[in-house]
Amino acid sequence: xxxxxxxxxxxxxxxxxxxxxxxxxxxxxxxxxxxxxxxxxxxxxxxxxxxxxxxxxxxxxxxxxxxxxxxxxxxxxxxxxxxxxxxxxxxxxxxxxxxxxxxxxxxxxxxxxxxxxxxxxxxxxxxxxxxxxxxxxxxxxxxxxxxxxxxxxxxxxxxxxxxxxxxxxxxxxxxxxxxxxxxxxxxxxxxxxxxxxxxxxxxxxxxxxxxxxxxxxxxxxxxxxxxxxxxxxxxxxxxxxxxxxxxxx
Numbered sequence: 001x002x003x004x005x006x007x008x009x010x011x012x013x014x015x016x017x018x019x020x021x022x023x024x025x026x027x028x029x030x031x032x033x034x035x036x037x038x039x040x041x042x043x044x045x046x047x048x049x050x051x052x053x054x055x056x057x058x059x060x061x062x063x064x065x066x067x068x069x070x071x072x073x074x075x076x077x078x079x080x081x082x083x084x085x086x087x088x089x090x091x092x093x094x095x096x097x098x099x100x101x102x103x104x105x106x107x108x109x110x111x112x113x114x115x116x117x118x119x120x121x122x123x124x125x126x127x128x129x130x131x132x133x134x135x136x137x138x139x140x141x142x143x144x145x146x147x148x149x150x151x152x153x154x155x156x157x158x159x160x161x162x163x164x165x166x167x168x169x170x171x172x173x174x175x176x177x178x179x180x181x182x183x184x185x186x187x188x189x190x191x192x193x194x195x196x197x198x199x200x201x202x203x204x205x206x207x208x209x210x211x212x213x214x215x216x217x218x219x220x221x222x223x224x225x226x227x228x229x230x231x232x233x234x235x236x237x238x239x240x241x242x243x244x245x246x247x248x249x
Contacts, residue, residue, distance in 0.1 A: 090129035102182025
């Protein structure tokens, strides 16, 4: 079982794999102005844009169905990794439920099953309620989460999510808190599995209006190479956990 994080561990680990939002209030204004269709207080899209949006979503639906079919046969052999969320009582149950659902969907699409546990986890996500309650250093006010990564393996077992920052930014951007929280957790779990920052998408270090828009529509995903790293690392972690379980018996 993983105990609470010990500060002495920082000496041998790095906390630089974080996710942050960029441009502050200017980003929020741009998000609302350019994508007012996602804000219920603004007018609906024009007919032309609406049709384009429907066509795009139709294409995404077809892609999603095709991808689900590809993974259907692999589901039985998919790796299962367990995750414990500490500090979950600081999050509204409905928000946490929605966030977990988003995380599970993202990893299922990548070919990995997640199991939420209360003890003996493979990975731990610590939800920090107060703004600076467990900031491990090297972050700014726009940092939404940080993973503690081993310098040698480039993997880890513990990550932090700054819930108050996530909630504040989601509210300012007009997003659902559960959506943003889920994507932040998914981002940090990927770092624990050895996925580095990417230039675009879910694993981009600094999210801007593009990532926020995709997240609001449920269209922010791992890239294909990132999915491969996730599957490979999850398989190794699952095998290791299974071996340790047999030894304990």
